[in-house]
Amino acid sequence: MELSFIKCHGSGNDFILIDESGQALEEGLRGPLSVELCDRGSGVGADGILFYQSPVAGADARMRIFNADGSEARMCGNGIRCLGRYALERAGRELASIAVMGDVVLEVRRVEAVYPGVESVATEIGPIRLDVASLPMVHRGRELVREVIPTLSSHLAFTALSVPNPHIVARVERVELEDLARIGRLANGDHPLFPQGVNVSFWRVLANGLYVATYERGVGLTHSCGTAMTASTFAACMARLFSFGVPVPVFNAGGKVICTALWGSDGVHGGRLAGNATFEWHGVVELEKAPLAEHRPVLRQVRRVGERDDEIQAYDLFKAVCHLG
Numbered sequence: 001m002e003l004s005f006i007k008c009h010g011s012g013n014d015f016i017l018i019d020e021s022g023q024a025l026e027e028g029l030r031g032p033l034s035v036e037l038c039d040r041g042s043g044v045g046a047d048g049i050l051f052y053q054s055p056v057a058g059a060d061a062r063m064r065i066f067n068a069d070g071s072e073a074r075m076c077g078n079g080i081r082c083l084g085r086y087a088l089e090r091a092g093r094e095l096a097s098i099a100v101m102g103d104v105v106l107e108v109r110r111v112e113a114v115y116p117g118v119e120s121v122a123t124e125i126g127p128i129r130l131d132v133a134s135l136p137m138v139h140r141g142r143e144l145v146r147e148v149i150p151t152l153s154s155h156l157a158f159t160a161l162s163v164p165n166p167h168i169v170a171r172v173e174r175v176e177l178e179d180l181a182r183i184g185r186l187a188n189g190d191h192p193l194f195p196q197g198v199n200v201s202f203w204r205v206l207a208n209g210l211y212v213a214t215y216e217r218g219v220g221l222t223h224s225c226g227t228a229m230t231a232s233t234f235a236a237c238m239a240r241l242f243s244f245g246v247p248v249p250v251f252n253a254g255g256k257v258i259c260t261a262l263w264g265s266d267g268v269h270g271g272r273l274a275g276n277a278t279f280e281w282h283g284v285v286e287l288e289k290a291p292l293a294e295h296r297p298v299l300r301q302v303r304r305v306g307e308r309d310d311e312i313q314a315y316d317l318f319k320a321v322c323h324l325g
Helices: 030-038 077-091 177-187 226-238 309-324
Strands: 002-010 013-019 048-053 061-067 095-100 104-110 120-128 157-162 166-171 199-206 209-216 220-222 248-252 255-265 268-276 278-288 298-307
Touching: 002 077, 002 268, 013 077, 030 048, 030 061, 030 278, 030 298, 048 077, 061 077, 077 095, 077 104, 077 120, 077 226, 077 268, 077 278, 120 157, 120 226, 120 255, 157 226, 166 226, 177 199, 177 209, 177 220, 199 226, 209 226, 226 248, 226 255, 226 268, 255 309, 278 309
Parallel strands: 013 048, 061 095, 166 199, 209 248
Antiparallel strands: 002 013, 002 278, 048 061, 095 104, 104 120, 120 268, 157 166, 199 209, 209 220, 248 255, 255 268, 278 298
16 A cells, blocks of 8 residues: 655644545554554654545545654644645645544645745634633632642643643743653553643743743653643733733744734634745655554555655754844
8 A cells, every 4th residue: 555645844843745535545554553653663654644635524624633653633724724725725725724633624824934935824723712621621620720739840830721632831930841751750640630641831931922842741841732822821911911912922842933812702712823835845754554443554665756855954044043033
């Protein structure tokens, strides 16, 4: 079996994009395939796989996203920008709608490049909810806003949000990655408060925006996480450090995005996320299917069939400018 793909990234959060609109994969194959291909030692190497699927009612396409550990994610802010760009180019349009898990339909559109030569896409993010049941999280109250979780940290005050994937975010004066990784592993290691795990982020206020670092459920420490940056921006607006409805520059280890937190009604909120959608190279994988669909296919060969050196170079320049700033 051969599969064509695009290696892409949003703010350094890298993915394998597979178009299965022509021929859908077996339902049980996507998880094992993600484990095999995302392995950075023996596979293509990525944080996850984006599966582009045929249009559904009310949407131009559907996105399914599987993490490197084979688990399926509800949403991915960096990933939907990449898949959104693919959908826009495929249809020759400037605006498209993408369905994600839960039959949520989000609008994606081309926007002005964040830097010369850097392809850029904006997407809706949401729904965002503060109700802990939406994560889910086991908690005595309906919401958790700037509260210490003693089993994770004796001093950090977390806010819990679903975006719609689960997040807990905490403001810090200094981002300590070892501490973030430790808390992330705790929260995702059969923790009684998070039966389905949770994404954990530290955010820090800068003179010109925010800096966010994330331990991503099913992945680990990442260069960036689009929904985590949106969640952190939302929490910063709740703390009155920024204003709802006003774009906020959010920096990360992989570059920079622009997040806008939107306060809604009836407990349902939203956001917008704009940033790069960079295609790095095109490839083909040759696989031998396992006897059982739930078993990992065997990767026989990875072939690179097209390079996007101009996009890689443009983003490297943008990233350097972000870090200098």
